[in-house]
Amino acid sequence: MASSQILSQTLSSITTIKLSQLRTQKTEYESRKRSLLEDVASETDTRKRAKLLLAGSEKLPTMAANPTVSLANLARFVQQAERDPAVGEYFLRDYEATLRGDLEVQSNKYEFASLYGKLVEEWTSAGGEADEDEGDGFEAVGREEMHEQRKTWEGYVFTPKETDPAAIKAYLEGIFKAGSKDVRRAYDALVESVKHFQEFGIGQGTTHFDEDSVSTCIRGMLRSDVLSDEKRATLRDFLGNKVVLSEIADVLNMRMATRASWGWGEPQVVEQRRNLNGRYRFYPDEDLLHAIFIYYVGRRFAVHLREALLEFVGAEGVWRPDAEPISKEDVHRRKYFLTVEVAPSRTVEGKREKHFTGEVFLDQLPAAMEEVRGSYGDDKSEAEDTRKGHVQVTQELLHMIETEVILRRKLGRDMVVLRSDFKWFGPSIPHSSIFAVLEFLGVEAEWLDFFRRVLEAPLRFAQDPADAEPQTRRRGTPLSTPLADYFGESLLFVLDFAVNQRAGTRLYRLHDDMWLWGDVETCAAGWEAMVQFAEVTGLDFNMEKTGSAIMVRKDREVGPVVERLPKGDVTWGFLKVDPENGRFVIDQGEVDKHIAELKLQLDACRTVFDWIQAWNVYGVRFFTNNFGRPAHCYGRAHVDSMLATFERIQKTLFGAESGGAGDHLKKMVSSRFGVRDLPDGYLYFPVAMGGLGLQNPFVKLYLIRDQTVEDPEKLVDEFLEDEEAEYRRAKERFEDKGAAVWMGSEWDDLRGQEFMSHEEYVRYRERTSALLLNTYNRLMAEPVARDVELRGEVKAALEEEEWYALSGYDRWVVQLFCKDMIARFGGLNVVDKGLLPMGLMTMLRESRFKWQG
Structure with missing residues (x-):
């Protein structure tokens, strides 16, 4: 079993060999090329000179055949x-x-292969320096906000907050037992399910760990952001070694059998890391066997909780419907007049129900032990993921909110959008509140005691002296683990259900990020339920992220009700709801703060590859995600706003007259390595083609700009016209023969009546109209990229399957810069793939990027 250190040494050796081989080939090629040109210089006969060049060229060592030149053809000519x-x-x-x-093409290839090697060597050399060497403009002691946030975190975690278990129990009984018989019956079944799981699912006498279950845990852990790079590499090595997996399983089975006496032993070392949003997060560096054991227990409890709670809310009569139910009388009338009704799944309310249950409700809880998914806040998806990432779910939720705003405003209905989250939620949760809720849900004393020992871990900071006295966690949960999700979702499910029971609506909650929308009265009742929950459980709202956008008809008097809603803007990322037009707009003030921080991070980069990675992650992906992913409900104006903002970002960072990030990178490479006249394609081409992989934020936006609906409200206008036509056709069918199909006395009360009015026809649009669902889906949809066409030099240089294997982004980049690249390199691959140190590059790019400060 190779350790992470040996793995790095092996890859480093391979890289050294490849780069040495490149240098040898380059030297040999240039020497023999120079001799050849000297030999032919004295030949005056053009045919003989061409023949000598041909013969010499065929003998030269080359990196790869030039696809635009056939030496065999030239020889025959x-x-x-x-x-x-x-x-x-x-x-x-x-x-x-x-x-x-x-x-000259071959010389260019060798020159840029050599440059690539120097860039790799620069990166690997810098990677061996101490992490505290944070570059120009930073001190090893860290930034002021780092110390401030540590102080705040310690104030929560090491200071217990005792809530009243009796008050929490009374509150829970008021929600789950004082209501309808259906809710009480479903609650009893929920408790029985939890008890059954503890006895038969995860109880004694079961063999929990084997090679497969340990591997499953490791794969899930590798997708989280908790592990250090060293432990991540070690776990990857475990996956490839059946002997080690078997040994780990044996140890963990013994640990499970003796869990009543389990304890942490050595203190956990806490590492403080900066996130791009400016917040620091506090990661415990656990012993790997402890980590796998706790991961497994947490994942088992979390999977069961999700199953049990879905069964609970799915029970008849438990969950209050969000839309107005159709009365029996109206069902009777619609069946008589329309003869055919739309299936519930083909309506807006059906879509809302499916989306909420499948995407939002209990989002933090895994659906299966084998589920692979990034940690909360992870803004990228991986090929092995088995479920949508949290950021993707959030983006789709924002699209739904904007769609709801457009529809309700166009259809003359009031609209409130409310958003909030809890202040320092993970570190601030009182343990007494966690245990009161778990006990109410049926978790037994044995497991409550085990969970208490897990939570009350001894902690000390990595920056502290080795002899510093550890402190015990008295409040909050560990970060980004299944057990933390189990505790958090158990508690916050109570909030979900309380809002539903008290306000008759859905609380769209992702972790502790909470969204509520609807009419004024509904949102006011929902907010009051949220406030009551927070008071009872000892949580505080983050008022900086709490607010409501109120969009009501001008003739509507809602003054007293509005006062019950929280004040403040409704924001997410760099987006803010403008109550005047109901649109999400980019908050340029927030953008400015991050432009300054991005400059700080770029200036601190020690290597070219560090700079590229910082730009790609922060300057492109972070800003793109926080602008909100384009959708038709946002309209083309949102795409144009993103383009204008990216233009402003680059002008602010690099100067109004510069060529942006690419021009800055050229100057950096030139000053460090003396290479002049770098082609733009070399900067932006994919790494697999020998480029540097610098990301251009404009390309993806131009791929979809013209495909984005210009004015989303026109889609609603089209719907209203289609609905009017649909009504006329239904009326004509009824008047022709519709009522004749209904025989029997149950229809006597309706015989002879005129067809329903248009007002009655549209009363339950959200539950009856497939046309409305179609419009809803069109508004929520993201524009489909329009790819550039395969033409000209690219078509000659690339096989068709190679072209279609590229992403739409890479196709645009390749087609944009192809002329200069083909002229310089005789094709589109800058360097022969076999000579690039791709193994080391992959490992370095997968390692956690350390943001400065």
Whole structure:
């Protein structure tokens, strides 16, 4: 079993060999090329000169064949020139120029392969320096906010907050037992399910760990952001070693059997890391066997909780419907007049229900032990993920909110959007509140005691002296673990259910990020339920992220009710709801704060590859995600706003007259390595083609700009026209023969009546209209990128399957910069793939990027 250190040494050795081989090939090629050119310089006969160049070129070591030049063809053409007067001096000189150009192409390839090697060596050398060496502009002691946030975190975690278990129990009984018989019956079944799981699912006498279950845990842990790079590498090595997996399983089975006496032993070392949003997070560096054991227990409890709570809310009569139910009388009338009704799944309310249950409700809880998904806040998806990431779910939720705003406003209905989250939620949760809720849900004393020992871990900071006295966690949960999710979701499910029971609506909650929308009265009742929950459980709202956007008809009097709603803006990322038009707009003030921080981070980068990675992650991906992913409900104006903001970001960072990030990178490479006249394609081409992989934020936006609906409200206008036509057709069908199909006395009360009014026809649109669902889906949809076409030089240089294997972004980049790249490198691959140290590059890019400060 290779340790992470040995793995790095192995890859480093391979890299050294590859780069050494590159240097040897480059030296040999340039030497023999120079000799060849000297040999032909004295030859005055054009045909002989061309023949000498051909013969010499075929013997030169080359990195890869130039796809635009066939030496075999040229040899035959030169041979033809010996006899055929049609192949004259002009052709021979052209062939000679082609051969000389091909020689320069190979020199360019070697030059840029050599540059790539120097960049890799710069990166690997800098990677060996101490982490505290944080670059210019930073001190090893850290930034002021780092110390401030540590102080705040310690104030929560090491200071217990005792809530009243009796008051919490009374509150819970008021929600789960004082209501309808259906809710009480479902609650009893929920408690029985939890008890059954403890006895038979995770109880004694079960063999919990084997090679497969340990591997499952490791794969899930590797997708989280908790592990250090060293422990991540060690776990990857475990996956490939059945002997080690078997040994780990044996130890963990013994640990499970003796869990009543389990304890942490050594203190956990807490590492403080900066996130791009400016917040520091506090990661415990656990012993790996402890980590796998706790991960497994937490994942088992979390999977069961999700199953049990979904069964609970799905029970008849438990969950209050969000939309107005259709009365029995109206069902009777609609069946008589319309004869055919739309299936519930093909309506807006059906979509809301499916989306809420499948995407939002209990989002933090895994659906299966084998589920692989990034940690909360992870803004990228991986190929092995089995479920949508949290940021993707949030983006789709924002699209739904904007769609709801557009529809309700266009249809003349009031709209309130409310958003909030809890202040320092993870570190601030009182343990007494966690245990009161778990006990109410049926968790037994044995497991409550175990969970208490897990939570009350001894902690000390990595920056503290080795002999510093550890402190015990008295409040809050560990970060980004299944057990933390189990505790948090158990508690916050109570909030979800309380809002539903008290306000008759859904609380759209992702972790502790909470959204509520609807009419004024509903949102006011929902907010009051949220406030009551927070008071009872000892949580505080983050008022900086709490607010409501109120959009009501001008003739509507809602003054007293509005006062019950929280004040403040409704924001997410760099977006803010403008109550005047109901649109999410980019908050340029927030953007400015991050432009300053991005400059600080870029200036602190010690290597070219560090700079590229910082730009790609922060300057492109972070800003793109926080602007909100484009959708038709946002309209084309949102895409244009993103383009304008990215333009402003680059002008602010690099100067109004510069060529942006690419121009800055060229100057950096030139000053460090003396390479002049870098082609733009070399900067932006994919790494697999020998480029540096610098991301351009404009490309993805231009791929979809013209495909984005210009004015989303026009889609609603189209719907209203189609709905009017649909009503007329239904009326005509009824008047022709509709009522004749209904025989029997149950329809006597309706016989002879005129067809329903248009007002009655549209009363339950959200529950009856497939047309409305179609419009709803169109508004929520993201524009489909329009790819650039495969044309010209690219078509000649790439096989069709190679072209379609590229992403839409890479196709645009390749087509944009192809002329210069083909002219310099004789094709689109800058460097032969076999000579690039791709193994080390992959490992370094997968390592956690350390943000400065």
